[in-house]
Amino acid sequence: MLLPTQYAIRIAAPAAAGPLSRVRKQFNTLVKKLEAERVRLSLWREELPKIRALADSEYSPLARTFDAHRRRLLLLLDQAYSDKTMGKKDREKLADVICSTALDLMGVDEEDEAIKEIYNKHSGCDFDLDMEAEKAFMRKMVGAATGVELDEDTDFSSPQAFFEAMRDKMEERKREEERSEQSHAAKPAKLSAREARHQAEELKLKQSVRDIFRKLASALHPDRETDSAERGRKTALMQRANVAYASNDLLSLLELQLEVDQIDQTGLDNLGEDRIKQYNRILDGQVGEIKSEIIALETALSLDMGWEFGQHRTPKAMMQGLRADIAAMRANVKYIEADLDTFSDIKKLKAWLKDYRIVANDPGYGEPWF
Template sequence: MTLPLFSDDPAPAITGLVLTSTEAPLSKEQKAFNNLVAKLDKARRKLAGWRETLVVFQRRCAGELLPRETRLAEVQAGLARALHAAHGQKGVTAAERRKLSMLIVELAAGVLQARDDAEMKALYNEHGGTDYDAETEAADAELKAMLAGIFGVELGGDVDMRSPEAVAAELEAQMRARAEAAGEDDDGAPASAPPRRPSARQQAREARQAAEEKAMSQTVRDVYRKLASALHPDREPDPAERQRKTALMQRVNEAYQANNLLRLLELQIEIEQIDSAHLAGLAPERLKRYQQILRAQLQDLEVEINGIEYDLRQQLNLRGRITPKALLQHVDADVAALDGEIRRLDGELALSADLKALKAWLKSIRPARRQEAWGGFPF
């Protein structure tokens, strides 16, 4: 089944904000504004594409991958039972029994990775000559010791070591608790340390920063007030127009609450309150102020995009750059791999009922093919 990555227009284009001039070349500030608008347009479209693709990804995981993983575990369990039954049949040589045991252990381990299964655990223990629970506890203890050596924290016994997300969350909580116990504040400085008096240069820098933040906030507020004045629905006598203005005012309020100057400017253009010529005529200082705010919005977009991509790389154990197209190709590959593995195991289950066919199949199996998957079973 082929699904679209996302629609042809996942985010509305930034229209009317690009500055043009027929009388004189654009100034340095105007060119910088246009460049920033182009970057915002690209980032916003990329984020919209990711959001839509994540919906498709989650739907495909639930509807395609999970059922196949469940089916794979069922087929593995069925083949493990069939090979266990063949293991005790007359006419099976000692070497063939060793191969059968290796296969049973491999299959049982696959089922146990997907679910807790007492029957598979018993087969694993019987044919592996070991104890699955003891092996799991030893592996968890080894991993905890390694993490303790790296991060200096002790993970509790109730942490699901099979879940990278749970381990990461516990590590973060433990490290935060350790920092608090050591009397450190959010900046890592001892809470009991007396506050340092800022230098004159630092005071001046903080004052400039506060003034800039106030000016940027006032800039957004000014744009909001102009929109609110034009769109206030209570001043509109026509019912249809009042409904339109109410919907527009809701969008204005949402943009203002998010401090989204870009969206407010787009709304001004949408209602024809301003146009490109109006923006081109802005004073350089006003244009610089707009750029300050828009750069902050661009940074927020990039942080969200990077967070999505980082989480996916961690979740799927991927390296390098990831794109929406590559993410869904990853699902395609997993679906194809699961389908192929299920077909292979179904075929092996079918031939396991015939001892002669089973013996021929066992003869065809090479140690290298299975040892790598299971970890090296001696036979």
């Protein structure tokens, strides 16, 4: 795990200049935030493979076993429905169990024609037609809300599939907009005063980072060293500088400057207020980028695992949740194995149906995830 660097970047007030100014306080606050987000991101990158490995090795096999048992149970119940000892009330309840089980299984594999046939027979509906109507409604709602027109064959089988389709469409629209802008850029449009100021400020920010990198590159160029050990050291430092510059990582570049004695604490303290303001904008952008990367990792994992996303859980909480899911799935496998044994006996199945109650008017009952 990445630990805070020993070359901690902080800015004090220049000698005899009085208390820290607002921009200097802001710089120090942003550096602390960035250091904290670095540690969070490093922890995610370290723990995410472990979480996925545990899911692949323990949860997924259990889930596949559970689904296979549910399919066997569905076939068993469908067969029991035709038993001559089943009364009208028994069949009504059994049809409700069959339809809910079939819908759950089609959420796993929508193309299982045997399950679809059983569902259609007991529900009095056509699953494919119902899903097409639901998808058409969903495409209409998404288009009205976002302006993104999804294709008719968009996969709505899971949140992950839906969001991937949305992402692809939005990226496609962005590319089209960029092509359109380029095609109309033969005569450059006159920038507004605000746009011109923003563009000039962005150039200053890039120049600030570029200046630091050039100073480092000049001092660390390994080809100028005759000593092999020193050449190796500078090669490693130069690689770090290249990575930092490529990602616009101001903090890492400043840390390298301290490490190689290009700048000392007095030099940092004596930076001008305008330069610090520029640094603050860069640091604030870095904090936002790392937070976005963490959210992306967290959301992707939540979608893959079927968990609710948007809660910003830690990797430790994610691992605890996965272990709880594994324990629950083990229990589910045991329960359904017991059900298979019980429901293979028509008398026992009918006794169970006596206590079964059909849930009526349940919002969302039997509906797809969307």
